[in-house]
Amino acid sequence: MGQRWISDTEAELGLGLVLDVADRLVTLSFPAAGERRTYSINNAPITRVRYQKGDTIRSADGLKLQVTRVEDLDGILIYHGLDNQGRERLLEEIELDSFVQFSTPADRLFSGQVDSQKRFDLRLETLEQVRKQQSSPTYGLLGARVQMLAHQLYIAHEVGNRYAPRVLLADEVGLGKTIEAGLIVHQQLVNGRASRVLILVPDSLVHQWLVEMLRRFNLRFTLLTEERLRAEPDELDVDEAPTQENPFESAQLFICPLSLMTDHPAHLAQALACDWDLLLVDEAHHLTCDAGNESDAYRVVAALAQQALGLLLLTATPEQLGVESHFARLRLLDPDRYHDLAAFVQQESDYQKVGDLLQSVQAGEAPEPEQLVQWVSPELLQAWSTAESPEEKSEVTQKIIDRVLDQHGTGRVLFRNTRHAVEGFPSRILHAVELTGDVADTDQSDWARQCAKVHWLAGWLKQHPSEKVLVICHSANTALDLEAHLRFEEGFAVSAFHEGLSLVARDRAAAYFADQEAGAQALICSEIGSEGRNFQFASHLIMFDLPDNPDLLEQRIGRLDRIGQRRDVNIWVPFVPASETARLLEWYHQGLNAFEQVCHIGAGVYAELGDALRSALQSDSSGDWQTLLEQTRVRAGELREKMEQGRNRLLEMNSCRTEKADQVIESLIEQENRIELEDYMSRVFDAYGVDQEAHSSVSQVLVPSDHLQCAHFPELPADGVTVTYQREMALSREDVEFLTWEHPMVTGVMDMIRSSGFGNTAVATVKLGPIKPGTLLLEAVFLVSVAAPSALQLFRYLPVTPLRVLVDSQGRDLSAVLPQDKLQPLLQKIPRNTAQQIAKQARDPIALLIKRAEQVVEGARTGLMSQAVSAVEEKLGAEIERLQALSVVNPAIRPVEIERLSEDKSLLKEYLASASLKLDALRVILAT
Ligand SMILES: Nc1ncnc2c1ncn2[C@@H]1O[C@H](COP(=O)(O)OP(=O)(O)OP(=O)(O)O)[C@@H](O)[C@H]1O
Numbered sequence: 001m002g003q004r005w006i007s008d009t010e011a012e013l014g015l016g017l018v019l020d021v022a023d024r025l026v027t028l029s030f031p032a033a034g035e036r037r038t039y040s041i042n043n044a045p046i047t048r049v050r051y052q053k054g055d056t057i058r059s060a061d062g063l064k065l066q067v068t069r070v071e072d073l074d075g076i077l078i079y080h081g082l083d084n085q086g087r088e089r090l091l092e093e094i095e096l097d098s099f100v101q102f103s104t105p106a107d108r109l110f111s112g113q114v115d116s117q118k119r120f121d122l123r124l125e126t127l128e129q130v131r132k133q134q135s136s137p138t139y140g141l142l143g144a145r146v147q148m149l150a151h152q153l154y155i156a157h158e159v160g161n162r163y164a165p166r167v168l169l170a171d172e173v174g175l176g177k178t179i180e181a182g183l184i185v186h187q188q189l190v191n192g193r194a195s196r197v198l199i200l201v202p203d204s205l206v207h208q209w210l211v212e213m214l215r216r217f218n219l220r221f222t223l224l225t226e227e228r229l230r231a232e233p234d235e236l237d238v239d240e241a242p243t244q245e246n247p248f249e250s251a252q253l254f255i256c257p258l259s260l261m262t263d264h265p266a267h268l269a270q271a272l273a274c275d276w277d278l279l280l281v282d283e284a285h286h287l288t289c290d291a292g293n294e295s296d297a298y299r300v301v302a303a304l305a306q307q308a309l310g311l312l313l314l315t316a317t318p319e320q321l322g323v324e325s326h327f328a329r330l331r332l333l334d335p336d337r338y339h340d341l342a343a344f345v346q347q348e349s350d351y352q353k354v355g356d357l358l359q360s361v362q363a364g365e366a367p368e369p370e371q372l373v374q375w376v377s378p379e380l381l382q383a384w385s386t387a388e389s390p391e392e393k394s395e396v397t398q399k400i401i402d403r404v405l406d407q408h409g410t411g412r413v414l415f416r417n418t419r420h421a422v423e424g425f426p427s428r429i430l431h432a433v434e435l436t437g438d439v440a441d442t443d444q445s446d447w448a449r450q451c452a453k454v455h456w457l458a459g460w461l462k463q464h465p466s467e468k469v470l471v472i473c474h475s476a477n478t479a480l481d482l483e484a485h486l487r488f489e490e491g492f493a494v495s496a497f498h499e500g501l502s503l504v505a506r507d508r509a510a511a512y513f514a515d516q517e518a519g520a521q522a523l524i525c526s527e528i529g530s531e532g533r534n535f536q537f538a539s540h541l542i543m544f545d546l547p548d549n550p551d552l553l554e555q556r557i558g559r560l561d562r563i564g565q566r567r568d569v570n571i572w573v574p575f576v577p578a579s580e581t582a583r584l585l586e587w588y589h590q591g592l593n594a595f596e597q598v599c600h601i602g603a604g605v606y607a608e609l610g611d612a613l614r615s616a617l618q619s620d621s622s623g624d625w626q627t628l629l630e631q632t633r634v635r636a637g638e639l640r641e642k643m644e645q646g647r648n649r650l651l652e653m654n655s656c657r658t659e660k661a662d663q664v665i666e667s668l669i670e671q672e673n674r675i676e677l678e679d680y681m682s683r684v685f686d687a688y689g690v691d692q693e694a695h696s697s698v699s700q701v702l703v704p705s706d707h708l709q710c711a712h713f714p715e716l717p718a719d720g721v722t723v724t725y726q727r728e729m730a731l732s733r734e735d736v737e738f739l740t741w742e743h744p745m746v747t748g749v750m751d752m753i754r755s756s757g758f759g760n761t762a763v764a765t766v767k768l769g770p771i772k773p774g775t776l777l778l779e780a781v782f783l784v785s786v787a788a789p790s791a792l793q794l795f796r797y798l799p800v801t802p803l804r805v806l807v808d809s810q811g812r813d814l815s816a817v818l819p820q821d822k823l824q825p826l827l828q829k830i831p832r833n834t835a836q837q838i839a840k841q842a843r844d845p846i847a848l849l850i851k852r853a854e855q856v857v858e859g860a861r862t863g864l865m866s867q868a869v870s871a872v873e874e875k876l877g878a879e880i881e882r883l884q885a886l887s888v889v890n891p892a893i894r895p896v897e898i899e900r901l902s903e904d905k906s907l908l909k910e911y912l913a914s915a916s917l918k919l920d921a922l923r924v925i926l927a928t
Contacts, residue, residue: 550602
């Protein structure tokens with residue numbers, strides 16, 4: 001007891017003190033870290049600290065001594081030495097300062113902490129893997145538990161790499177805007193572009209978002225709702241709010257219901273008092289601005305959007321409620337660019353011509369040079385007409401299309417994928433069910449008992465006992481009455497889902513519906529209750545009544561017609577002949593074809609004919625009705641044609657450029673490399689004492705063993721976790737962790753290895769003809785270290801790059817003659833205490849070899865640094881030039897982006913100039 005030892009695996013604990021030795025166990029206290037560890041004596045990963053003559057040591061009281069002699073008194077070391085004034089002093093080891101770090105390789109080696117060859121190699125491999133990941137063009141996109149879908153990955157890659165992206169994600173319902181947004185956020189967080197993120201969603205979606213972010217992206221958001229904050233001082237004065245404790249300062253990533261901001265100015269003030277790198281607003285069509293009247297939601301988001309650097313707005317129906325609101329939302333993204341509504345409308349109509357033009361280029365028709373000259377250089381046009389082979393032609397065609405798209409206004413700001421472009425979606429089938437009997441007025445009490453629609457619904461449930469069905473009605477009251485009737489009077493397993501339920505109750509209802517075995521057969525939703533929800537496990541939708549506008553109709557169908565829907569979507573609409581519902585059904589179906597096809601033109605037609613529709617629904621004249629129906633058909637046809645030809649195509653093309661998307665997927669597949677990951681992690685688990693057991697052919701159970709070599713293994717709960725490396729398995733089993741190179745367990749353990757002394761020293765012997773026995777060699781690995789802010793993303797130009805050198809005692813540089821892959825198989829292990837002896841006895845020659853290695857590595861460092869500087873010049877320079885050129889013709893390029901890139905470029909060069917070398921690991925090799 002009283003001896004000083006250090007942990008081999010947790011050097012950061014500082015100097016340990018033996019407290020107790022009993023029953024083959026040893027207990028150490030680590031005063032610097034305030035921790036205690038008990039190890040089994042047989043395999044304790046600890047090393048005795050024994051300073052040598054010449055070392056400088058320090059006591060806990062701050063006394064510094066240069067050691068002149070070491071005495072061993074009954075197992076306790078007494079250090080004799082000289083203090084600052086040259087006086088002789090004594091220091092017992094128990095008095096040594098515990099705040100001592102032995103994590104540098106030389107310190108560890110000389111204090112006898114010699115690692116195994118395996119650990120040394122694992123450390124080098126870790127560095128290499130980090131380099132590979134950081135150099136991948138898709139760094140940050142790999143870790144999500146999602147299918148690799150081209151249209152999503154294209155957008156994520158395009159936007160996630162930008163500085164402070166400000167975009168409107170407007171894919172059609174159910175195409176995965178949440179996934180796209182999650183990928184962008186994940187990428188921005190992983191690559192250091194963002195660290196503080198605020199997500200605002202409708203009240204009903206907060207839990208779904210929270211779960212989606214965790215389950216799909218391993219991102220732990222903090223949920224702030226009114227209920228949660230009620231525990232905080234309630235009546236905050238708006239002016240005082242920022243000075244009080246601000247809940248938005250307590251973490252980095254937040255999800256809040258938008259109502260928290262609209263209903264509580266104090267909380268808005270708190271949010272405004274913080275910096276945000278990214279603000280994300282889901283279901284952004286609620287942010288309306290009509291005839292200059294901004295809704296509360298709009299005002300709130302406008303204020304936050306000014307504060308936040310990046311802004312992602314998500315909506316499936318961007319033009320719902322008219323072009324003015326659409327334009328106003330674009331203005332949130334870029335106020336400088338979108339200030340003139342009339343000019344915007346004019347520009348939109350010009351897109352039609354551009355769309356036509358691109359369509360003909362794509363079809364291989366020779367474009368008229370004068371048509372394209374404003375977009376494309378004469379050289380490119382020339383190349384188009386002289387291209388001979390089909391490959392050459394298609395390459396030039398793609399270039400022309402890319403050039404035009406690059407310069408197209410909204411293309412950089414707005415992304416909209418459609419089902420038409422994405423493919424693989426099921427069909428939608430309308431079942432219009434003619435009822436006999438009367439439909440009761442839902443305002444009457446007890447209406448459900450007398451209503452023909454309810455009778456039909458009950459019959460449907462009876463006939464389809466094994467089908468899950470989503471029933472949507474307009475109001476929450478109707479949903480509630482219906483639920484009560486079906487449940488209590490008819491005995492069906494149904495549940496209601498509406499805005500009147502608390503969020504937890506809504507999630508519970510959704511989960512009850514989703515439960516395949518014992519769940520509800522029907523979920524009865526009100527209109528807004530189901531917005532954004534994922535119910536694609538059901539393939540039947542009953543519209544108990546019809547919504548009053550086409551966007552709501554699309555939202556309803558979108559609950560089922562989503563990615564992951566495997567069957568055709570059946571839409572049931574019960575109606576009584578000659579009723580208002582019958583007419584509305586006719587209008588949607590015959591007029592707009594809004595049930596069986598995604599209806600892009602619905603909002604447009606409704607904006608023009610909505611008033612006429614409302615009065616025709618009331619009118620007794622069938623002539624009026626037929627006229628309106630015909631008008632609707634004609635207008636729908638015109639708008640459809642107009643959209644088909646122009647803007648739609650342009651946006652579609654820009655929302656997923658196939659060639660680039662394919663490159664992203666290729667890069668991801670290469671980056672994923674799951675066999676290598678599995679092999680690497682399996683060795684890491686062995687090294688740290690994590691037990692691995694097969695769970696299935698593609699999954700394993702990981703459990704911390706009794707000999708776990710660290711206090712906390714990242715993301716490993718005490719009772720273990722099941723993991724898979726296979727994406728398909730991860731998609732079908734959400735309870736299983738999906739390990740990728742970007743999973744926090746993997747990145748966490750890599751960080752742990754890199755930031756600790758794990759494997760940074762080794763001693764081996766080698767038999768090599770040309771090298772005389774007794775010769776000492778040193779294999780040293782250096783890293784270039786630059787302390788730069790993470791937002792600069794220095795790793796893109798200078799990824800973690802191990803620089804390895806091999807020198808011998810004659811000062812020769814053998815790095816190239818004996819590269820690592822050649823040397824490694826020749827090395828022989830030696831017992832640990834022999835290794836410790838060698839390290840101690842050869843301390844002076846090793847120190848000289850380290851100096852020599854530092855000289856030798858200088859050459860490699862210079863090369864690496866000039867590579868990094870040219871990478872900055874090339875990549876950023878090219879990007880700046882591209883944006884500058886484009887900004888002349890495309891006003892959607894924000895000047896701030898270009899300014900920021902230029903600033904980054906000079907800052908990066910400054911930081912690179914201050915780079916220094918750090919010795920990361922060393923292996924001493926003795927020729928025998
Ligand atoms: N790449 C993917 N891999 C696996 N599942 C996906 C993928 N993309 C989307 N999904 C699933 O498809 C459904 C629709 O996705 P999401 O909710 O992101 O769509 P959305 O466009 O936001 O829908 P809405 O317009 O209704 O808000 C969700 O259940 C989502 O989990």
